[in-house]
Amino acid sequence: MSVLTELQEMHTYKRPAGSPTEALFIARYVASLSGAYQDNAGNWHVVTDPSSRTLWSCHTDTVHWDDGRQTLHFDKATGILALSRRSRKTSDCLGADDTVGVFLMRQMILANVPGHYMFHYAEERGGIGSSTFAGI
Secondary structure: OOHHHHHHHHOOEEOOOOOHHHHHHHHHHOOOOOOOEEOOOOOEEEEOOOOOOOEEEEEOOOOOOOOEEOOEEEEOOOOEEEEOHHHHOOOOOOOHHHHHHHHHHHHHHHOOOOOEEEEEOOHHHOOHHHHHHHOO
């Protein structure tokens, strides 16, 4: 699968925090990464270099109200990815925040860019994963 195809496929998941679709997304794109582990707050971690002092972070949930899958349209002429006409009737957003962050961090991990990568849980519900990690 090309990286562009993977990015498009990732955007088809509507992922409210704790939803079955978020769990499927995490299993496919995060938990499957070498060395991935989950902490008690639901955050996922991958460490590519234990000596690195760099923390990369994103979150796995989206602001969708319901879970499931949505269809997309990619306009090759403009390079714009958008909801399909069919999905605009039932979906409230594309979910690029933070699908793009997950995609970028996944690509960095696969390229072995040094760092500690953290995929936060329930950020769209008030920063639950990052607040717990920070001890707030």
